[in-house]
Amino acid sequence: MEAAAAEPGNLAGVRHVILVLSGKGGVGKSTISTELALALRHAGKKVGILDVDLCGPSIPRMLRAQGRAVHQCGSGWVPVFVDQEQSISLMSVGFLLENPDQAVVWRGPKKNALIKQFVSDVAWGQLDYLVVDTPPGTSDEHMAAVDALRPYSPLGALLVTTPQAVSVGDVRRELTFCRKTGLRVIGIVENMSGFVCPHCTECTNVFSRGGGEELARHAGVPFLGSVPLDPDLTRSLEEGRDFIQEFPESPAFPVLSAIAQKILNETSAQLS
Amino acid sequence: MEEVPHDCPGTGSDQAGQGAACQGCPNQRLCASGVGAAPDPAVEEIKEKMKTVKHKILVLSGKGGVGKSTFSAHLAHALAEDENTQVALLDIDICGPSIPKIMGLEGEQFLEDNLGVMSVGFLLSSPDDAVIWRGPKKNGMIKQFLRDVDWGEVDYLIVDTPPGTSDEHLSAVQYLAAAHIDGAVVITTPQEVSLQDVRKEINFCHKVKVPVIGVVENMSGFICPKCKKESQIFPPTTGGAEVMCQDLKIPLLGKVPLDPHIGKSCDEGRSFLIDAPDSPATLAYRSIIQRIQEFCRLHQPKEENLISP
Numbered sequence: 001m002e003a004a005a006a007e008p009g010n011l012a013g014v015r016h017v018i019l020v021l022s023g024k025g026g027v028g029k030s031t032i033s034t035e036l037a038l039a040l041r042h043a044g045k046k047v048g049i050l051d052v053d054l055c056g057p058s059i060p061r062m063l064r065a066q067g068r069a070v071h072q073c074g075s076g077w078v079p080v081f082v083d084q085e086q087s088i089s090l091m092s093v094g095f096l097l098e099n100p101d102q103a104v105v106w107r108g109p110k111k112n113a114l115i116k117q118f119v120s121d122v123a124w125g126q127l128d129y130l131v132v133d134t135p136p137g138t139s140d141e142h143m144a145a146v147d148a149l150r151p152y153s154p155l156g157a158l159l160v161t162t163p164q165a166v167s168v169g170d171v172r173r174e175l176t177f178c179r180k181t182g183l184r185v186i187g188i189v190e191n192m193s194g195f196v197c198p199h200c201t202e203c204t205n206v207f208s209r210g211g212g213e214e215l216a217r218h219a220g221v222p223f224l225g226s227v228p229l230d231p232d233l234t235r236s237l238e239e240g241r242d243f244i245q246e247f248p249e250s251p252a253f254p255v256l257s258a259i260a261q262k263i264l265n266e267t268s269a270q271l272s
Numbered sequence: 273m274e275e276v277p278h279d280c281p282g283t284g285s286d287q288a289g290q291g292a293a294c295q296g297c298p299n300q301r302l303c304a305s306g307v308g309a310a311p312d313p314a315v316e317e318i319k320e321k322m323k324t325v326k327h328k329i330l331v332l333s334g335k336g337g338v339g340k341s342t343f344s345a346h347l348a349h350a351l352a353e354d355e356n357t358q359v360a361l362l363d364i365d366i367c368g369p370s371i372p373k374i375m376g377l378e379g380e381q382f383l384e385d386n387l388g389v390m391s392v393g394f395l396l397s398s399p400d401d402a403v404i405w406r407g408p409k410k411n412g413m414i415k416q417f418l419r420d421v422d423w424g425e426v427d428y429l430i431v432d433t434p435p436g437t438s439d440e441h442l443s444a445v446q447y448l449a450a451a452h453i454d455g456a457v458v459i460t461t462p463q464e465v466s467l468q469d470v471r472k473e474i475n476f477c478h479k480v481k482v483p484v485i486g487v488v489e490n491m492s493g494f495i496c497p498k499c500k501k502e503s504q505i506f507p508p509t510t511g512g513a514e515v516m517c518q519d520l521k522i523p524l525l526g527k528v529p530l531d532p533h534i535g536k537s538c539d540e541g542r543s544f545l546i547d548a549p550d551s552p553a554t555l556a557y558r559s560i561i562q563r564i565q566e567f568c569r570l571h572q573p574k575e576e577n578l579i580s581p
Contacts, residue, residue: 023368023402025435026337030465055436056334056469103334103437103472105479108407109280111438136336136435137367138404165539166341169399170368176402200499207535229505238464238509 009151010075011119013126014048016267017154019145019183023170025136027162028191028227030058031237032259033133035252036158038244039260041087045128048079051092052115052145053135054104060094064240070095076121091122108140115141119148129263136170138177146181155267156184158224158259161215162192164208168215175219186224186266188216189259193226196251203228224262225255315450318418322451325360325426327568330444330456330482334469336435338461339490339528341370342538343557344432347457348375349543350561351428352387360426362417363391364444365434366403366410376541390421407439414443428568435469437476445480454568455485457525460516462492462508467516474520485567486523488560489513494530495552505530526560528553 011017020033030053037047051059060066063082070091071078079089093104093114106114124130132149135141157178161171171188178185190212196203206229216223227233230252236243247253280297281287288294289304322328331344341363348361363371371377372393392403392413405413423429434440445453456477460470470487477484489512494505508514517524531553537544545554 024337025368026335026461055438055472056336058465058469061465061468100468101471101475103476103479105437105442105476107282107439107442108410109282112406138402139367139410140406140439143404143406162337164535166370166373166535167337169370169373172400173368173402176400177404180402180404195494195503195505197496197499197501198503199501200496202496202498204494204497204532206494206505206530206532208532208539231503231505231507234463234505235507235509238507 009120010122010124011130011149011152014124014130014152015128017130017132017149017152018186018263019132019134019149019154019157020160021134021142021157021174021178022136022160022167023138023172023174023177024161024167027160027167028189029136029160030062030133031233032158032160032189032191032227032256033131034059034062034237035233035243035256036260036263037088037129037131038242039257040129040263041083042244043260043264045087045264046126047088048124048127048130049088049090050118050122050130050132051090051094052118052132052141054093054106054111054114054141056135057092057094059090059133060092061240062237063088063090065090066094066100066240068095073123075123077123079122079124089124089127091118111140112144115144116148119145138173142177143181146183154183155263156186158186159188159221160191161188161212162207163190163205163211163226165211167207168211171215172219175221185219185221187222187262188212188219189224189255190226192229195229198231224259227252227255312415312446314415314419315447318415318447319450321419321423322429322448325423325429325451327427328429328431328448328451328453329485329564329568330431330433330453331459332433332441332456332473332477333435333459333466334437334471334473335460335466338459338466340435340459341365341374341432342534343457343459343488343490344430345371345374345538346543346545346557347561347564348387348389348428348430350545350558351565352384355386357386357427358425359387360423360429361387361389361432362429363389363393363432364414364417364440365432366392366405366413366440368434369393371432373541374538388423390417410439411443414440415447418447437472441476442480445482453482454571455483457485457564458487459490460487460513461490461506462504462512463506464510466506467510467513471516471520474522483571484522485564486525487513487517488525489527491530492527497532523563525563526556528556528560
């Protein structure tokens with residue numbers, strides 16, 4: 001391990017680092033990352049989001065920050081603030097593309113180099129939480145992120161799955177990745193857990209049911225809750241709206257709030 | 273080689289062996305000698321192997337979780353329903369190999385006489401085994417799949433890919449470069465969060481000169497089983513695949529609605545097309561698959577490239 005302890009670096013002011021992982025694509029990692037950041041912001045915290053999905057950077061759009069420019073300062077890149085109060089800052093390869101449809105067609109080594117830079121050369125400043133959103137898999141991006149963040153003792157990882165066996169199968173592998181890299185699992189979130197028809201309120205298990213909770217039990221990690229399919233949530237992400245603020249009555253709100261609350265409880269317990 | 277320096281410029285780069293990161297790398301001399309810049313002999317070997325494979329179709333998406341593996345599996349099932357058609361399904365999602373589960377296979381390579389499947393999933397001894405590999409090692413596996421698997425006489429080789437535009441995709445395209453890929457089927461869901469990644473994938477196809485057969489919009493609308501009214505679970509806030517295809521002048525092969533039975537069939541390793549033959553989703557799949565077959569028929573490779581049976 002490098003002697004990173006000697007050099008405080010750009011993460012010196014970051015109190016807690018949380019990674020959001022899944023072996024599976026399209027289960028809602030970016031959604032959970034975004035909503036967690038918004039919920040923590042509403043609890044009065046300063047949050048940074050580091051989007052290390054270089055091929056499919058989703059976070060800028062989810063926070064209505066697409067097309068923003070990244071500026072330089074003495075310590076490196078200045079992350080983009082997505083709100084006037086500057087309580088959420090964001091770094092994503094999405095901001096570095098000349099054209100939003102441009103594909104980042106890079107092999108592993110080049111991806112690793114940029115991720116290292118995102119950790120060491122972004123002037124994050126004072127943050128209560130840095131949420132790291134990742135692409136699916138257990139490869140270059142994940143190894144690079146864990147290696148670069150290791151000196152800062154991450155709080156742990158949130159693992160996101162959908163209920164069906166095909167997703168759970170990949171998330172089991174992600175749990176192994178966490179174990180092998182010494183990354184603590186904060187818990188498992190099951191997303192897309194049922195859809196309540198807005199016309200007749202019948203709940204249909206569109207992507208099967210129960211897989212996330214069973215996986216948590218099998219792996220001996222906390223189950224943090226099931227987030228249902230919620231058109232208000234999907235639409236908020238499409239339009240870059242603050243779901244936590246605007247839709248507190250919506251079906252997805254309680255579990256998303258609870259996840260943030262668990263993080264807050266864990267980290268406030270650490271202070272005493 | 274197990275590990276490469278983090279800032280490795282790439283063995284094919286003109287900086288190979290000469291960059292600052294190359295110092296101390298065991299391959300430095302080899303790279304500096306220019307050997308990395310020579311074409312990989314595997315490309316020719318794979319071209320030879322692929323002479324018995326009539327049609328090669330990549331199933332791609334910039335976005336994860338849109339239904340690539342589901343589509344690949346059911347494309348394979350549908351084509352193999354004709355017992356005179358030989359179908360091969362290759363899963364190059366090294367970190368998240370879903371195909372074995374979706375095809376209901378436990379360590380077997382052949383599902384039916386005329387449908388063969390290969391995936392790194394078959395090489396793992398436990399469902400908890402993680403393939404924690406960097407790019408170069410994944411590329412090596414893909415090369416082995418293409419070069420060292422005895423595919424035999426195949427009418428359709430379907431290659432299922434992970435999301436993104438990275439090592440796996442570059443390797444598949446590079447290793448198959450001399451062997452003629454018929455084209456790519458690009459899968460998306462209706463919402464902009466997916467489309468923004470899918471546009472990148474389409475640009476990737478143009479960049480590497482892989483024809484785009486067309487786009488499939490998956491999870492397109494949901495019919496409540498109780499009241500039969502439609503909802504848009506993944507709303508097409510920017511016009512969905514239809515508008516994207518119009519903008520990019522690419523065919524929209526079809527839209528597949530969400531049907532909870534699809535997920536169930538996949539989890540249980542069965543063909544949804546057989547489980548639910550009258551579902552609107554099945555009808556959509558069949559129409560899309562017919563269009564793909566039509567595309568392949570119209571774009572036959574030249575006869576001299578094929579070994580006659």
